[in-house]
Amino acid sequence: MTLKKIVDVLTDKGANFCDIRKERWESTLLTLKDGKIERMVSGEEEGAMVRVLFQNGWGCVGTSALERLNDAAERALGMAKQNDRFKSEETGLASIEPYTGKSYMPAEIKFEDVSFEEKMSFMDELHGSLQRDHVKTIDIHYKDSVVQKEIVNSEGTHVEMQIPRLITYMIITGKNNGRIQQASEGVGGTGGYELKEGVYEKVDTVLNRLHDLLEAEAAPSGKLPLIMDHHLTGVFVHEAFGHAAEADLVVSGNSCLENKLGEMVAGENVTIIDDPTFPGYGSFPYDDEGTKTRRRVLVDAGKLNDYIMDRESAWKLGLEPNGGARAEDFRVKPIVRMSNTLLKARDMKMDELLEGVDRGIYARSSSGGQVSPAQGTFQFNAQVAYLIEDGELTKPLRDVSFSGFTLDTLKNIVGITDEMKTGVGHCGKGQTAAVSDGGPQVLISEVTVGGR
Amino acid sequence: MISESVKETLEKINKSGLEGDVYGIESRNVTYSIKKGEISDISDSEEVGMGIRVQKDGKIGFAYCVPGKEERCVLKAKKLSKFSQELDLTFPSTKNVPDVKTFDAKIKRAMEGDEGIDLTQNMLEAANGVKKDIIPTGGGLKLMVGKIVVGNTSGTLLEEKKTKIVCGITATIKGEITSLTASEADCSRRLDLEVETVGKTAAKKVDSMRESSSIETGPQTVVMSPDAFSNILWFTLAQSISGENVRKSKSYFKGKLGESVADSNVNLLDDPTREWGMGSTGFDDEGVATSPLHIISDGILKNFLYDLKEGVRSNTESTGNGIRGNFKSPPQICDRNLVLTGGDNKTDSMFPKDGVYIDGVMGAHTSNPVSGDFSIVANPAWLIERGEKVGRLDGIMLSGNIHECLGRIELGNDHRRTYLQMGARDIKVELPSVRITEMSISSG
Numbered sequence: 001m002t003l004k005k006i007v008d009v010l011t012d013k014g015a016n017f018c019d020i021r022k023e024r025w026e027s028t029l030l031t032l033k034d035g036k037i038e039r040m041v042s043g044e045e046e047g048a049m050v051r052v053l054f055q056n057g058w059g060c061v062g063t064s065a066l067e068r069l070n071d072a073a074e075r076a077l078g079m080a081k082q083n084d085r086f087k088s089e090e091t092g093l094a095s096i097e098p099y100t101g102k103s104y105m106p107a108e109i110k111f112e113d114v115s116f117e118e119k120m121s122f123m124d125e126l127h128g129s130l131q132r133d134h135v136k137t138i139d140i141h142y143k144d145s146v147v148q149k150e151i152v153n154s155e156g157t158h159v160e161m162q163i164p165r166l167i168t169y170m171i172i173t174g175k176n177n178g179r180i181q182q183a184s185e186g187v188g189g190t191g192g193y194e195l196k197e198g199v200y201e202k203v204d205t206v207l208n209r210l211h212d213l214l215e216a217e218a219a220p221s222g223k224l225p226l227i228m229d230h231h232l233t234g235v236f237v238h239e240a241f242g243h244a245a246e247a248d249l250v251v252s253g254n255s256c257l258e259n260k261l262g263e264m265v266a267g268e269n270v271t272i273i274d275d276p277t278f279p280g281y282g283s284f285p286y287d288d289e290g291t292k293t294r295r296r297v298l299v300d301a302g303k304l305n306d307y308i309m310d311r312e313s314a315w316k317l318g319l320e321p322n323g324g325a326r327a328e329d330f331r332v333k334p335i336v337r338m339s340n341t342l343l344k345a346r347d348m349k350m351d352e353l354l355e356g357v358d359r360g361i362y363a364r365s366s367s368g369g370q371v372s373p374a375q376g377t378f379q380f381n382a383q384v385a386y387l388i389e390d391g392e393l394t395k396p397l398r399d400v401s402f403s404g405f406t407l408d409t410l411k412n413i414v415g416i417t418d419e420m421k422t423g424v425g426h427c428g429k430g431q432t433a434a435v436s437d438g439g440p441q442v443l444i445s446e447v448t449v450g451g452r
Numbered sequence: 453m454i455s456e457s458v459k460e461t462l463e464k465i466n467k468s469g470l471e472g473d474v475y476g477i478e479s480r481n482v483t484y485s486i487k488k489g490e491i492s493d494i495s496d497s498e499e500v501g502m503g504i505r506v507q508k509d510g511k512i513g514f515a516y517c518v519p520g521k522e523e524r525c526v527l528k529a530k531k532l533s534k535f536s537q538e539l540d541l542t543f544p545s546t547k548n549v550p551d552v553k554t555f556d557a558k559i560k561r562a563m564e565g566d567e568g569i570d571l572t573q574n575m576l577e578a579a580n581g582v583k584k585d586i587i588p589t590g591g592g593l594k595l596m597v598g599k600i601v602v603g604n605t606s607g608t609l610l611e612e613k614k615t616k617i618v619c620g621i622t623a624t625i626k627g628e629i630t631s632l633t634a635s636e637a638d639c640s641r642r643l644d645l646e647v648e649t650v651g652k653t654a655a656k657k658v659d660s661m662r663e664s665s666s667i668e669t670g671p672q673t674v675v676m677s678p679d680a681f682s683n684i685l686w687f688t689l690a691q692s693i694s695g696e697n698v699r700k701s702k703s704y705f706k707g708k709l710g711e712s713v714a715d716s717n718v719n720l721l722d723d724p725t726r727e728w729g730m731g732s733t734g735f736d737d738e739g740v741a742t743s744p745l746h747i748i749s750d751g752i753l754k755n756f757l758y759d760l761k762e763g764v765r766s767n768t769e770s771t772g773n774g775i776r777g778n779f780k781s782p783p784q785i786c787d788r789n790l791v792l793t794g795g796d797n798k799t800d801s802m803f804p805k806d807g808v809y810i811d812g813v814m815g816a817h818t819s820n821p822v823s824g825d826f827s828i829v830a831n832p833a834w835l836i837e838r839g840e841k842v843g844r845l846d847g848i849m850l851s852g853n854i855h856e857c858l859g860r861i862e863l864g865n866d867h868r869r870t871y872l873q874m875g876a877r878d879i880k881v882e883l884p885s886v887r888i889t890e891m892s893i894s895s896g
Binding site for chain 1: 490492495497498513514516517518521528532566569573587589590624633780781782818826828849895
């Protein structure tokens with residue numbers, strides 16, 4: 001039975017809405033540890049997710065048994081009816097024009113045309129370029145994947161897309177005075193094997209970072225001014241602001257940005273964008289509900305201008321959906337996710353940011369963070385930092401974490417440089433999503449720094 | 453179905469004159485999600501798949517597939533094997549494994565009927581019933597049932613059925629500018645969770661956060677709940693007890709076997725045989741029989757964790773710690789059920805005259821897994837005055853080093869199992885509340 005026929009049967013049985021997302025994945029994952037292949041994984045899988053809305057209840061079934069998709073559809077309908085019995089709040093989907101179309105995102109060099117030998121040789125070469133006296137271990141990770149998706153819904157949407165992605169990153173460690181330190185850098189994007197070339201530009205960066213970390217001292221504690229480099233700015237706009245702008249959290253009462261549309265949430269110098277059409281690791285032509293994606297200006301000169309929305313959250317907010325539904329794979333339902341999240345550059349130079357700081361921290365690159373969108377609090381860890389004294393970088397610092405309240409911190413952004421850089425990563429929200437984020441370098445007048 | 457596929461694949465590997473092993477999984481999860489005080493949707497997810505390792509000329513190749521694609525997958529694994537290092541793995545011939553309780557048929561039955569939705573509803577109602585302005589804004593309940601099959605060309609063919617129930621709820625008090633939130637969660641392999649207690653505890657926790665306090669930056673005595681400390685412990689210690697990281701000098705514990713690495717009261721055990729433990733199993737994902745492993749005994753470092761591959765490289769035996777995140781991943785070294793014991797202090801009497809009580813942390817995954825340094829947000833946290841919890845502390849940061857902490861840690865008697873899924877990682881630690889002096893606190 002075709003996807004369309006299954007959808008028709010569900011509609012005949014009383015579903016208000018249903019859709020099926022069928023996916024086929026192929027991926028290769030390689031890990032080189034200290035010059036030796038540690039992990040080489042290749043595989044393929046396919047499956048589908050059926051979603052049914054019956055009255056106010058949702059039922060969703062993900063399965064790899066495509067030959068039994070009819071059964072999955074029946075089960076999804078049964079679950080939607082079961083859910084409806086316990087629902088008091090009305091549920092609906094914002095209307096969109098049905099989309100039909102195919103979009104194959106381009107890859108200059110297709111992964112299938114590159115032999116394992118060539119991929120190995122790339123990793124060997126990268127390993128060689130990282131060998132230095134101060135480097136004790138070198139891990140290199142490479143992953144390419146291609147997903148083909150077909151989405152059919154009961155309103156006439158029928159889209160197909162193909163998304164190729166690559167990510168490669170290096171982790172190096174060193175030891176000094178018995179203390180082991182670690183630095184990492186990576187590149188990635190939506191495209192083909194050509195994307196790996198960018199990693200060579202990061203070699204010196206990661207080597208220098210490890211060198212500084214080995215000499216670094218413990219950071220001071222307390223409230224201090226802090227400059228974030230491009231990477232940390234990206235992580236900040238993604239984690240601290242972006243999650244709170246996800247409309248599923250807004251409508252469920254889990255966001256500090258609830259009821260703030262149109263209000264000033266940051267200084268006039270701050271503009272934040274989430275853009276699935278920007279060429280990054282988090283790009284996609286249609287979201288996982290089949291909605292065509294578009295650029296979303298979340299904060300426009302300090303004013304909260306938009307949320308990231310799927311169709312259900314847009315319906316609850318009375319707004320137009322903007323292609324924010326993403327699912328990790330066919331096993332799970334789509335939820336609201338970011339794509340490529342960016343803080344817009346302004347006009348200052350780095351020297352000008354430093355000039356304004358008597359004693360503070362310059363934090364570079366991130367080793368992760370966590371956020372509570374409801375409380376509007378965040379925590380980030382910098383890979384390395386530098387003490388700023390009288391506008392000068394005086395010494396490297398290790399284990400620098402900082403935290404604050406998103407809305408206070410956005411208003412405390414007092415300087416933004418004029419050049420943009422982006423990074424890549426994986427965002428976790430119960431499911432994993434490929435994302436990019438970035439921006440210029442940014443001076444925050446005060447955050448809480450947790451040193452030792 | 454998966455058992456047949458694993459057997460057929462092993463026959464194909466044997467017929468090709470190769471060695472190898474096959475890991476098969478067949479599982480189903482049903483999730484009841486909570487949003488804004490009610491069940492927002494029900495999701496069902498099935499997974500069937502196999503990870504195939506093939507050894508040719510002592511070199512291992514790995515590929516994964518769904519049943520029906522075995523032939524192509526074996527060929528792909530064989531092709532990949534030529535790129536790997538020669539290892540000459542001996543696949544274990546495992547006949548006897550410990551009988552570990554991991555499956556409760558009641559969970560399987562609950563998936564089929566209304567019991568799952570009833571349990572979720574009960575948890576919600578318990579949270580809703582505490583105070584009118586406290587809303588359960590998020591959370592859910594998940595029922596899981598699955599079967600793992602591990603076989604190899606040395607004649608091992610093992611099967612184990614598993615069940616799990618995990619539930620959690622976030623309770624919120626809406627504020628003018630920001631909201632107060634608190635969460636509670638519990639997990640089990642049996643259908644024995646007190647879901648109402650989970651709902652009530654979350655609501656009462658957020659209710660106790662209404663008053664705020666403040667604290668100066670500086671050293672403080674800190675009491676941490678099992679949930680808060682399990683996060684810190686896992687992210688700062690788990691990598692250091694891996695035999696691979698020890699061999700590669702990426703562990704603080706390298707060269708410290710037999711030495712004192714913690715207070716003499718501290719014991720850390722990895723026990724996969726623990727009855728109904730969240731990570732319990734009779735055999736690991738490489739078909740090695742499991743047994744309890746003492747990592748730290750009375751403060752002395754005793755053992756590290758090994759899988760088959762690292763066993764060869766480190767010239768020792770696998771400890772049964774070869775674990776796969778899913779069928780698409782080859783085995784990696786990981787703990788099963790970490791159990792921290794060694795104190796018998798009544799948790800109530802552990803409160804200092806002045807200090808900080810911490811029930812959760814943010815950003816533990818950003819800790820330095822090699823050095824053990826951490827600098828994270830304590831949330832929720834309360835000020836302790838005259839031995840009593842008073843107002844909540846907003847935005848405070850907690851910093852330290854796990855190895856220094858273990859030297860001056862005191863453990864309570866309120867042991868509980870904690871379980872947290874962070875990406876592909878399952879964090880499973882049983883431990884009590886702890887008290888640590890001289891912890892660095894940065895005021896919010």
